[in-house]
Amino acid sequence: MSEPSRRQRNKADKRRRITDAATTLFKEVGFEATTTASIAEAAGIGTGTLYLYVDSKEDLLAEVFRYDARHAWDEAFERIDPDAPLLDQVLSAYLHVTWHHEADPRLARCYFKELLFVSERARSRVDEFIDGFFGRFGQVMEEAKRRHKLADDVAVEPLVRNLFAAWYVLMQGHHTRGTDLETTECRLRQSVATALHGLTPATASTPVGSAST
Amino acid sequence: MSEPSRRQRNKADKRRRITDAATTLFKEVGFEATTTASIAEAAGIGTGTLYLYVDSKEDLLAEVFRYDARHAWDEAFERIDPDAPLLDQVLSAYLHVTWHHEADPRLARCYFKELLFVSERARSRVDEFIDGFFGRFGQVMEEAKRRHKLADDVAVEPLVRNLFAAWYVLMQGHHTRGTDLETTECRLRQSVATALHGLTPATASTPVGSAST
Amino acid sequence: MSEPSRRQRNKADKRRRITDAATTLFKEVGFEATTTASIAEAAGIGTGTLYLYVDSKEDLLAEVFRYDARHAWDEAFERIDPDAPLLDQVLSAYLHVTWHHEADPRLARCYFKELLFVSERARSRVDEFIDGFFGRFGQVMEEAKRRHKLADDVAVEPLVRNLFAAWYVLMQGHHTRGTDLETTECRLRQSVATALHGLTPATASTPVGSAST
Amino acid sequence: MSEPSRRQRNKADKRRRITDAATTLFKEVGFEATTTASIAEAAGIGTGTLYLYVDSKEDLLAEVFRYDARHAWDEAFERIDPDAPLLDQVLSAYLHVTWHHEADPRLARCYFKELLFVSERARSRVDEFIDGFFGRFGQVMEEAKRRHKLADDVAVEPLVRNLFAAWYVLMQGHHTRGTDLETTECRLRQSVATALHGLTPATASTPVGSAST
DNA sequence: TATGAATGAGCATTCATTCAT
DNA sequence: AATGAATGAATGCTCATTCAT
Numbered sequence: 001m002s003e004p005s006r007r008q009r010n011k012a013d014k015r016r017r018i019t020d021a022a023t024t025l026f027k028e029v030g031f032e033a034t035t036t037a038s039i040a041e042a043a044g045i046g047t048g049t050l051y052l053y054v055d056s057k058e059d060l061l062a063e064v065f066r067y068d069a070r071h072a073w074d075e076a077f078e079r080i081d082p083d084a085p086l087l088d089q090v091l092s093a094y095l096h097v098t099w100h101h102e103a104d105p106r107l108a109r110c111y112f113k114e115l116l117f118v119s120e121r122a123r124s125r126v127d128e129f130i131d132g133f134f135g136r137f138g139q140v141m142e143e144a145k146r147r148h149k150l151a152d153d154v155a156v157e158p159l160v161r162n163l164f165a166a167w168y169v170l171m172q173g174h175h176t177r178g179t180d181l182e183t184t185e186c187r188l189r190q191s192v193a194t195a196l197h198g199l200t201p202a203t204a205s206t207p208v209g210s211a212s213t
Numbered sequence: 214m215s216e217p218s219r220r221q222r223n224k225a226d227k228r229r230r231i232t233d234a235a236t237t238l239f240k241e242v243g244f245e246a247t248t249t250a251s252i253a254e255a256a257g258i259g260t261g262t263l264y265l266y267v268d269s270k271e272d273l274l275a276e277v278f279r280y281d282a283r284h285a286w287d288e289a290f291e292r293i294d295p296d297a298p299l300l301d302q303v304l305s306a307y308l309h310v311t312w313h314h315e316a317d318p319r320l321a322r323c324y325f326k327e328l329l330f331v332s333e334r335a336r337s338r339v340d341e342f343i344d345g346f347f348g349r350f351g352q353v354m355e356e357a358k359r360r361h362k363l364a365d366d367v368a369v370e371p372l373v374r375n376l377f378a379a380w381y382v383l384m385q386g387h388h389t390r391g392t393d394l395e396t397t398e399c400r401l402r403q404s405v406a407t408a409l410h411g412l413t414p415a416t417a418s419t420p421v422g423s424a425s426t
Numbered sequence: 427m428s429e430p431s432r433r434q435r436n437k438a439d440k441r442r443r444i445t446d447a448a449t450t451l452f453k454e455v456g457f458e459a460t461t462t463a464s465i466a467e468a469a470g471i472g473t474g475t476l477y478l479y480v481d482s483k484e485d486l487l488a489e490v491f492r493y494d495a496r497h498a499w500d501e502a503f504e505r506i507d508p509d510a511p512l513l514d515q516v517l518s519a520y521l522h523v524t525w526h527h528e529a530d531p532r533l534a535r536c537y538f539k540e541l542l543f544v545s546e547r548a549r550s551r552v553d554e555f556i557d558g559f560f561g562r563f564g565q566v567m568e569e570a571k572r573r574h575k576l577a578d579d580v581a582v583e584p585l586v587r588n589l590f591a592a593w594y595v596l597m598q599g600h601h602t603r604g605t606d607l608e609t610t611e612c613r614l615r616q617s618v619a620t621a622l623h624g625l626t627p628a629t630a631s632t633p634v635g636s637a638s639t
Numbered sequence: 640m641s642e643p644s645r646r647q648r649n650k651a652d653k654r655r656r657i658t659d660a661a662t663t664l665f666k667e668v669g670f671e672a673t674t675t676a677s678i679a680e681a682a683g684i685g686t687g688t689l690y691l692y693v694d695s696k697e698d699l700l701a702e703v704f705r706y707d708a709r710h711a712w713d714e715a716f717e718r719i720d721p722d723a724p725l726l727d728q729v730l731s732a733y734l735h736v737t738w739h740h741e742a743d744p745r746l747a748r749c750y751f752k753e754l755l756f757v758s759e760r761a762r763s764r765v766d767e768f769i770d771g772f773f774g775r776f777g778q779v780m781e782e783a784k785r786r787h788k789l790a791d792d793v794a795v796e797p798l799v800r801n802l803f804a805a806w807y808v809l810m811q812g813h814h815t816r817g818t819d820l821e822t823t824e825c826r827l828r829q830s831v832a833t834a835l836h837g838l839t840p841a842t843a844s845t846p847v848g849s850a851s852t
Numbered sequence: 853t854a855t856g857a858a859t860g861a862g863c864a865t866t867c868a869t870t871c872a873t
Numbered sequence: 874a875a876t877g878a879a880t881g882a883a884t885g886c887t888c889a890t891t892c893a894t
Binding site: 674675676686687689690695696 | 866867868869870871
């Protein structure tokens with residue numbers, strides 16, 4: 001009797017199938033153009049059933065973002081060379097994620113446009129994710145202190161926030177205002193270098209401002 | 214011939230009346246709830262006439278923002294103590310504008326929500342404004358170098374961008390995610406201090422967290 | 427150049443065409459099943475244009491009702507034999523309208539189901555209509571007094587209201603609960619006879635209770 | 640074996656708990672805003688279980704109405720002074736129920752809005768109730784005849800229906816169109832007086848408009 | 853310049869009800 | 874008896890913008 005088992009599998013997978021369907025559709029036709037009905041259909045469930053698993057369409061975007069971003073950032077942190085200068089470590093991570101989003105600019109644009117304004121519940125999940133991300137970056141910083149690549153008296157948390165803010169605003173400009181990738185990357189390097197300038201005893205393996213605007 | 218002159222005055226005022234009407238309505242009922250028809254009515258013109266003066270409703274928001282922000286930033290720069298440490302100068306300016314937006318959080322939220330996605334033309338005006346603002350802040354930095362309050366080898370442009378990004382992301386959190394003002398201010402002080410840490414020769418003349426208006 | 431003239435004619439007729447379209451569609455597919463879009467299409471206008479002329483779909487029903495009912499009641503009053511006993515006059519009118527609604531029970535059901543709960547504005551129009559109707563019936567009563575077919579000391583207004591209430595509740599039962607027409611008519615005769623019993627000096631041309639339940 | 644007994648008690652109470660929960664919720668948040676799920680939860684049962692006891696949400700309203708109305712009418716009939724003039728008797732009863740519904744106008748509005756359109760089964764219960772009510776009023780009339788307060792040749796049934804219709808339409812106007820209570824009561828007195836005018840041998844023992852509770 | 857009538861796309865979401873367990 | 878996960882139908886209305894006058 002494969003029927004019941006299939007149903008159970010269906011149920012077990014439902015969340016996943018919804019997220020998968022949403023991811024695909026958001027990528028293919030964009031967030032706004034995707035109807036909740038089409039997501040439900042693609043996930044093989046009823047339109048109402050969708051709302052047993054998510055609060056709203058925006059919720060779903062947050063969910064999709066979390067999977068997507070978690071993946072990208074996991075990779076980014078894995079690829080950090082533990083012995084490299086802090087500047088390179090930071091740049092490498094941010095550039096990795098920058099390039100990751102480059103693969104689907106439309107989706108990235110949605111993140112920047114919609115994610116700030118989703119429902120409480122969805123937002124808290126995103127915030128949670130960002131907190132985790134801040135924590136991981138904080139560890140990199142602490143490790144850098146241990147390696148004497150970062151001055152001991154530097155406040156890690158604000159530094160992490162500043163780096164993120166610099167990257168975030170650049171990404172926003174890139175994905176919503178069309179700043180080209182080259183300029184964006186260049187500014188990112190400058191920003192990171194400047195943010196770390198004077199905080200890293202053995203200065204910058206990469207010369208500050210070597211790329212021009 | 215008083216008729217024509219009155220007409221001309223009307224015409225001359227029209228732009229202003231439109232912007233005023235929009236500002237009032239945006240403040241009172243919010244951006245989304247304000248209809249272009251109501252703006253036109255409040256400005257004493259026909260619904261179609263509005264579009265002889267503005268490109269779109271979002272344009273109008275950009276216009277309103279420019280007036281509003283220009284005013285706030287002018288004040289902010291005027292109030293900068295030319296002899297104060299750089300940290301205090303920067304903080305004083307950002308805090309001033311932060312508090313300015315506090316007077317109308319709903320409108321501020323609109324800025325953060327809509328302004329990134331307005332039409333090309335409107336965006337360029339906003340960008341223009343921000344560029345001007347960056348320039349002014351750059352001057353403050355250069356002056357600080359002259360005063361030996363900022364290391365000579367610091368890249369001014371990225372520094373200005375970093376500071377702005379830090380403030381911007383905090384504002385975004387405050388106005389879209391409801392981070393409370395106290396936390397926001399606290400983080401702003403930390404961010405600015407960290408961003409300037411190691412760049413100001415005679416370090417931290419003012420202890421972090423005690424900057425005054 | 428027939429184009430402009432056609433447009434003008436279109437504009438002049440617009441209200442009428444909307445009401446006509448709505449009437450037809452309400453009759454054919456029922457009130458609920460009729461979409462505003464289909465009404466607009468049938469009227470040859472855009473969906474939004476509809477709302478330049480009516481407040482809501484329910485409004486439209488009220489409008490349709492007014493045309494419909496006015497017609498029916500005009501006929502009913504015209505057909506009243508000025509020399510007949512009051513009982514016969516009243517019965518004749520109510521029966522006429524009863525039969526009129528019989529031609530489109532579905533629409534009649536809508537009236538009874540929706541009309542009580544439409545928007546303020548629409549309701550006031552219906553109320554206005556009913557007031558006019560009460561007034562006309564009042565005249566019939568006053569005339570009856572003059573003809574000595576109704577006792578002088580009878581309060582006309584309450585009598586009119588009572589007769590209407592009796593008819594209305596019977597109609598409601600007929601159209602919403604499926605009471606059959608025969609029973610409904612029979613009860614109407616009894617009700618009217620009873621309501622007038624004792625008020626009409628030269629008693630009832632039609633014997634009270636001659637029809638059985 | 641206290642378990643089974645408790646269960647039985649639970650079961651015995653279930654209907655009651657459902658009706659109670661529904662009554663409370665209908666009163667608190669209104670009929671439409673009340674979800675069947677919330678009723679089930681308030682009654683301490685599963686969402687599906689509800690449908691083991693009722694046919695539909697509207698059914699439930701009919702049930703609630705029956706409890707509510709039965710109570711009100713029982714009181715109304717109890718309070719009828721057996722020796723009072725018929726006019727006073729009738730008025731006293733209708734006024735009592737009018738005031739009863741005044742305690743919860745929202746619920747009353749639901750009755751008038753929804754009750755006519757409930758399912759066959761529920762409707763028949765309501766009809767049954769109304770029939771019983773008609774019967775009781777019929778007895779009052781017959782008794783009045785015996786007391787010589789009502790002419791012998793009056794058809795009781797139509798009279799009862801007329802009085803009910805007059806009251807019902809007034810209630811409908813009060814609860815759905817917002818006719819104020821004062822006007823409503825005034826018209827009720829006039830309507831009843833007029834309906835009984837000429838049917839009560841010793842006419843108008845109580846002047847119209849001065850009937851007491 | 854000014855008008856304002858006309859346009860029309862566009863879809864999330866609820867919730868009463870069912871039925872497999 | 875009891876459950877509660879699943880269903881899916883079903884549409885009015887707004888309002889920024891245009892363009893014929």
